[in-house]
Amino acid sequence: MTRVTTPRKPRARSQARIDSILDAARTLLAAEGVASLSIYSVAERAEIPPSSVYHFFASVPALLEALTADVHAAFRACLQAPIDHHALGSWRDLSRLVEQRMLDIYAEDAAARQLILAQHGLTEVTQADRQHDLELGELMHKLFDHHFELPTLPSDVDVFALAMELGDRVYARSVQQHGQITPRMAEEGMRVFDAYVGLYLPPYLPKRGIPS
Numbered sequence: 001m002t003r004v005t006t007p008r009k010p011r012a013r014s015q016a017r018i019d020s021i022l023d024a025a026r027t028l029l030a031a032e033g034v035a036s037l038s039i040y041s042v043a044e045r046a047e048i049p050p051s052s053v054y055h056f057f058a059s060v061p062a063l064l065e066a067l068t069a070d071v072h073a074a075f076r077a078c079l080q081a082p083i084d085h086h087a088l089g090s091w092r093d094l095s096r097l098v099e100q101r102m103l104d105i106y107a108e109d110a111a112a113r114q115l116i117l118a119q120h121g122l123t124e125v126t127q128a129d130r131q132h133d134l135e136l137g138e139l140m141h142k143l144f145d146h147h148f149e150l151p152t153l154p155s156d157v158d159v160f161a162l163a164m165e166l167g168d169r170v171y172a173r174s175v176q177q178h179g180q181i182t183p184r185m186a187e188e189g190m191r192v193f194d195a196y197v198g199l200y201l202p203p204y205l206p207k208r209g210i211p212s
Helices: 012-032 039-046 050-056 060-080 091-108 110-117 123-147 159-178 183-197
Strands: none
Touching: 012 039, 012 050, 012 060, 012 110, 039 050, 039 060, 060 091, 060 110, 060 123, 091 110, 091 123, 091 159, 091 183, 110 123, 110 159, 123 159, 159 183
């Protein structure tokens, strides 16, 4: 009989070390950008030997992938946070609410802007971001369907994931030009999101009396 094993969670001490490494990397990333990040600079910031960083993260891309997952965990949390169903007049109200929550994360987290919106040229991070976007798109689809009676959407296009990517393009341009997402470009990004989703959702959708 084959014994099935499940991955063990890191021990408390190991998890504390991982957290300190990620915190150090996040601080450096926010202050100096991706290009200046190295295993040695992270180790120095975390006040631990470089070998300890290598023990958990074999390379800078591996470290950045972990940070990207951390950022997307915050995005998932904002999609799963409570929403007042009765305050929603249309699907665009829901769209603006969730986009504003994501904008708030970008505004408060410089590392998130560097990872998701800055031009760093790291394929591993970009691929990880796109995979996480697919997961966020699925969550957003479920969220919209929770509050409104959605039409059948195409199965070969991830509408909500693509809408988020398009909005991020606008936010990225703002970060590249101004170092932040300006109020004007935040509005433009939300308009891009709504415009693309609006290709698949009619202006009016029946609202569910009691969310499904």
